[in-house]
Amino acid sequence: METIVLDPEKTRTSSTARILIADDQPDVVEALRLLLKAEGYEAEGVGSPAAALQALEARDFDLLLLDLNYTRDTTSGLEGLDLLSHIKATDSIVPIVVMTAWGSVELAVEAMHRGVGDFVVKPWNNSHLLDILRTQIELGASRRRQLQAEEREREDVEAVQRGFLPKEIPQMEGFEISGAWFPARNVGGDYFDVHAFSEKKLGMSIADVSGKGMSAALLMSNLQAALKATASEQASPEELCGKVNRIICDNISRDRFITAFYGLLDSTCNRLVFTNAGHNSPILARRDGSCIRLGEGGVPLGLFPDWKYERGEVQLAAGDRLVLFTDGVTEVSGAAGEEFGEERLVRVLLENRHLSANALQERILAEVAKFSGGRFEDDATLVVVAVK
Numbered sequence: 203m204e205t206i207v208l209d210p211e212k213t214r215t216s217s218t219a220r221i222l223i224a225d226d227q228p229d230v231v232e233a234l235r236l237l238l239k240a241e242g243y244e245a246e247g248v249g250s251p252a253a254a255l256q257a258l259e260a261r262d263f264d265l266l267l268l269d270l271n272y273t274r275d276t277t278s279g280l281e282g283l284d285l286l287s288h289i290k291a292t293d294s295i296v297p298i299v300v301m302t303a304w305g306s307v308e309l310a311v312e313a314m315h316r317g318v319g320d321f322v323v324k325p326w327n328n329s330h331l332l333d334i335l336r337t338q339i340e341l342g343a344s345r346r347r348q349l350q351a352e353e354r355e356r357e358d359v360e361a362v363q364r365g366f367l368p369k370e371i372p373q374m375e376g377f378e379i380s381g382a383w384f385p386a387r388n389v390g391g392d393y394f395d396v397h398a399f400s401e402k403k404l405g406m407s408i409a410d411v412s413g414k415g416m417s418a419a420l421l422m423s424n425l426q427a428a429l430k431a432t433a434s435e436q437a438s439p440e441e442l443c444g445k446v447n448r449i450i451c452d453n454i455s456r457d458r459f460i461t462a463f464y465g466l467l468d469s470t471c472n473r474l475v476f477t478n479a480g481h482n483s484p485i486l487a488r489r490d491g492s493c494i495r496l497g498e499g500g501v502p503l504g505l506f507p508d509w510k511y512e513r514g515e516v517q518l519a520a521g522d523r524l525v526l527f528t529d530g531v532t533e534v535s536g537a538a539g540e541e542f543g544e545e546r547l548v549r550v551l552l553e554n555r556h557l558s559a560n561a562l563q564e565r566i567l568a569e570v571a572k573f574s575g576g577r578f579e580d581d582a583t584l585v586v587v588a589v590k
Contacts, residue, residue: 224254379559
C-alpha cells in the first residue's frame with residue numbers, strides 16, 4: 203500500500219520599488235507621485251480605501267503610503283485604521299507608512315500597534331519622508347528575503363522527511379497496514395516505517411524528534427540509519443531499542459531526544475511484541491469495544507546510553523484495530539484553544555473500528571483537521587493496522 207503524504211517574485215531594489223499611495227486629495231497624490239517618480243520609484247495613486255484594496259489585489263507593492271483620514275471620516279483616522287486591518291489580514295509583511303493632517307500621539311500609537319512601520323504628519327518634509335520610505339522598503343525587502351529563506355529550508359526539510367517514508371507499505375496476510383504523514387508549516391521530525399522481514403514477520407516503527415527544522419530532520423536520518431542497520435526478524439524490540447539508543451546517545455546533543463515505538467508482528471500466531479521508548483502509547487481497539495494502551499518500554503532514545511528497555515506483548519484477534527500516532531495528531535488545537543486530545547482519538551477509533559485500515563486512517567485525520575480548522579502546528583503521523 204502506498205504511503206499517503208498529505209516561485210516567489212524577486213525583491214526589487216529600492217530604486218525600482220513599487221509604492222502605492224492612498225489619499226482622498228488628488229493634489230496630494232499627484233505631489234507624492236511626482237516626488238517618488240523623481241527618486242526613481244514606481245508610484246501608483248488611489249483615492250479611497252476600497253480602491254487601495256483593489257490595487258493590492260491586482261498587484262504587489264514594496265511599500266504602502268496611506269492616508270488615515272478620508273471623506274467619510276476626516277478627523278478620527280478610524281477609516282484609515284480599518285483599512286490597515288484589512289491590509290494586514292492579507293499581507294502582514296508589506297511595509298506601511300501612514301500620513302495624516304490630524305496627527306496625534308494616540309492615533310500614531312494605534313497605527314503602530316496595527317503593524318505600521320512609521321508615521322508622518324502632513325505637511326511633510328520631502329527629505330525626511332524619503333528617508334523613511336527608503337528605510338521601510340529595505341526592512342520590507344529584508345523580511346521577504348528571510349521568509350523566502352525559511353520557505354526554502356522548510357521545503358528542504360520536507361523533502362528530507364519524505365525520503366524517510368516508505369514508498370510502499372509492505373502488507374502481510376491477515377493484516378492491512380496504512381500510514382499517513384501530514385506535514386505542518388513548522389516541519390518537525392516525525393518518522394515511520396514498516397520493515398518486511400519475511401512473509402510471516404514484519405517490524406513497525408514510529409518516532410518523533412524533539413525540536414523542528416533541518417536539525418530535527420538530520421537527527422531523524424540518524425535514527426533511520428540505526429534502525430535499518432539493527433532491525434531484523436531475530437532482533438527483539440527491547441534489544442533493538444537498546445542498541446539504537448546507544449547509537450543515538452553518541453550522536454545527539456544534550457537538549458535533544460527521540461520518542462519511538464517499535465513492534466515486531468508475527469502472523470503465525472497473531473502476536474505483537476514491542477518496546478515503547480517514551481512515545482505516545484499506541485491504542486489497540488478490540489472488536490468488543492475495549493481498549494489497550496501499549497506503553498511498556500522505557501525512556502526516550504538519546505537520554506541514557508545504558509538504559510534497559512522492557513518488552514511488551516499483546517495477542518491480536520480478528521476485528522482489532524491498532525493505531526500508532528505522533529503528538530501532532532492529539533495536540534492540535536481547536537478554535538477555543540483546547541487540544542484534540544487522546545480521549546477524542548479513542549472515541550473516533552472506537553466509533554469507526556469497523557473500517558479498513560486506510561478508511562480508518564482517513565477518518566481520524568479528517569476529524570483532526572475538522573477540529574483544528576485545518577491548522578497543524580506540528581507534523582501529524584498516523585499508522586493504522588487492521589486485523590482481518
